[in-house]
Amino acid sequence: MNDVLQLRKEIARLEVDLERLKRQLAHLQKACAHEFVETPLARTCAKCLQTESLYY
Template identity: 55%
Template sequence: MDQAIQLRDEIQRLQELTREHQRKLLALQKNCAHQFQETALSRTCVKCLLTESLYY
């Protein structure tokens, strides 16, 4: 039982950390002066890794 509670708490902590990192990445990508490298289907910024699909 103790191990299950510890695992649940660790999952919760890691999920919050993931959300925090996602917010930071989004802010970084919004403020980036993008330099895209393109393929036939997508383009990816080499600075912030923002990826956009070119397939419509």
């Protein structure tokens, strides 16, 4: 039972970290001077890895 509680605490901590890192990544991508590399289906920034679909 103790293992289950530890795992749930770890999951909660990781979810908080994930949200923080998502916000940090969004901030970096917003401020990036993108240098896109294009493929037939997508273009991806070589600096911040922001990806945009070219297939609609």
